[in-house]
Amino acid sequence: MDFLFSYIVLAEIYVLLGLSTNLLVGIVGIFSISQAAVFGVGAYIVAHFLMADLALSFIPSLAIAAAGCVALNVIVTLPSLRVSGDYFVVTSFGIQLLATAVFTNWTAGTGGANGLPGIPPPDVFGLPIETTGQYVLLCSAASALGCLAFWLIMGAPFGRLLRAIREDEIAVAAAGKNVLAAKVSAAALAGAFAGTAGGLYATFLSFIDPSSFDLDASILLLTMVVVGGARTLAGSIVGPFLLLALPQLLTLVDIPTTIAAAARQLLYGLLLIAFMLFRPQGLAGERL
Amino acid sequence: MLPLQLLVNGLVTGCALGVVAISFSLVYATTKIFHVAHAGVYTLAGYLAWSLSTHGVPSVLALLLAMAACTALGALIQTQLYARLERRHATHLVVLIASLGALAVMQNIIAAVYTPNILQFAVPWSSRMVAAGSIRLNYTQMLTIVLSLAAYAGTMLFAHRTILGKRIRAVAANPFLAEITRLEPRTVYVYVIAIASALVCLPGVLVPLDLGLQPYNGVTPLLTATIAMIAGGVGSISGAFVLSVAIAVVQNLSLLVIPGEWSIGVTFFIFVIFMLFRPTGLFAAR
């Protein structure tokens, strides 16, 4: 039972990441390969504040992490999107590789390659969250709020504006709207989702290390959105739940542990190619 | 390490990087596709040469065979993946994601077959040292400089003097016009990726010959190469090569003050400067 709860908790954390990635890649149409980096920043920030000498409790730490990730996304997207989409591709790769370098080498801040152990469990306004069952409740609430926010946005004028931008930016500018500001706002929101997911992840595992936030992790996030489906709430939920179940299915096939990780990443790559060629709308989304 | 030695090391790395940048730039300027899978071809080249070499195939032949294989692979990616996506009117984003998928497939097949550990070439002459004053270089490094410069010169000659080269430049300059004249852009795309894949074999083999093979080592050089391409001005072969050398030299010299793990930061910092102050690059082609 605990195993099932663990799967649900992780899937729900990845739903938040799925919403974040979907906002950037699916809705605004920006190719982001640095989602895991932002996820990691959120995780490390929460871990830091929970374990600092003057420790903060969970919710304030989460707020700081979300704010930090918002700022990070704005700083990254604002100058690069002003130039072009391909510029952002390079920036995104750069941020991801840079983040991995920081996570792995800034031992003072992130524990370096050995990671940060002993992250305390969270508490919600004094109520401690310790059992896996309680975690399920916490993450269900968080992901539900995330889904609600996503749904509200897509139904609001902001959602319509983003859809119009994806179709024809020039026409949107000619209609008097600030395209760059809209894209950066979407990216900022994506940052908030990713940072929150990072905080939940750090406290759930109570140990984080750089390998969870590297380029391969970003590829997994992209695969979730591609398989689940772009631009829809359903796609953001289906993708994570399905992709997180895949490794379990893989264990049914006899793959030596030395190449298990490579086998997973190979599968993600194949899924990306297959879906782009044959089903760009994913299982439950709209055409990318 | 002496600054001069660092400078020379930077020149070596920069020359290799320059060929990566030129080959990537050829594809990008012509097809407008951000061909991240290029990093996979680069990686595969080294492993193929290593396999051949450890099975007794002489070095030059191993390199040529690896080139042939990579050329075929590049053409395959263009015809089976990119061309198909173009026929379905795929967006730029879709092609990028597919290219990333191809990269992941290539890297991880390599990791599964060869393990993720570092592999070394067993080619004795490659590590023989030569000293010139206080500077020391091994044969591989010298070969890298010579062959990379030759590749650069060859590419320039090809682009400006041969018919195919001019055809490629015409398609790159105006794909729409190329469509309605008889330049057949789609065929040109296959040629371009084939040539680029063959070119990138050179650093793909030479760099691991010196530093060892690792399945995931292709992304960072590719990223640096794209930054050099952008900073040099998209469409400028010379710009891409020169900026690659410049960036590699700056990166190496920075080792005097910054630990090696942060080199990516130096490269990225250079990129940010260009992005903020001169996004079109130094020698943007007209």
Next chain:
Amino acid sequence: MTAYLQVDGLDHSFGGLRALNECSFTIEQGRITCLVGPNGAGKTTIFNVITGFLRPDEGSVTFRGRKLDGLRPQAIVHQGIARTFQNLRLFADLTALDNVLVGIAGQFGEEPLGAIFRPLHTARAQARRKQQALRTLEHVGLAARAADLVRNLSYGEQKLLTIARVLATGAELLLLDEPASGLSAGALDAVMALLRRLQADGKTLLVVEHNTRVVQQIADEVLFLHQGHLMAQGAPERIVSDPALAEIYFGGAI
């Protein structure tokens, strides 16, 4: 007295091609001015310069005494100038109503914080804006098609929708790029009637048009452009009947 819209000495080249050559003219408020000239004369280039999509090599544009140099396209819309496109550029997968709504300025909920934290207010504000958009669609004669996707509208209806979208911005100077081209006789009459209605509403129109019948019927003044330069300016009958201009327009080599 400063002119309503003043274009001064515009020069622009694309590579080796001179698109605009010392182009200067003024537009008076409340009039329908038609911009005519052979293909390549620079008409769309002028639109792009006025609306901020292109920064000219030389020259400036002044609107109601305020220089527009260097302003971005969305800022120029806020100044009161909006344009349509020759190739429509509508949002094909959105409804007609949504296309108009995108143009309405100052709506609540067009950024994430308001949408998330004040959903009820957003919904109420949207209901009012939808009424506003519907009225705009009525004004151009498209109210019946409000809920239809743009890809399902006829060409004539799509052209009317482009005008509805610029109307939604509230701009007082409308730059219309070939609003009547490619239309059947009935749709053509509808567009011309609409343009006259807009003038009666107090809008000023600058219209690029190839159809001489349209020009003669609606224009108060005609600007004849050739090779990026203003060749002639005057009443439509005079311009249309000038043999030298006709030679340039129909027979002359460019």
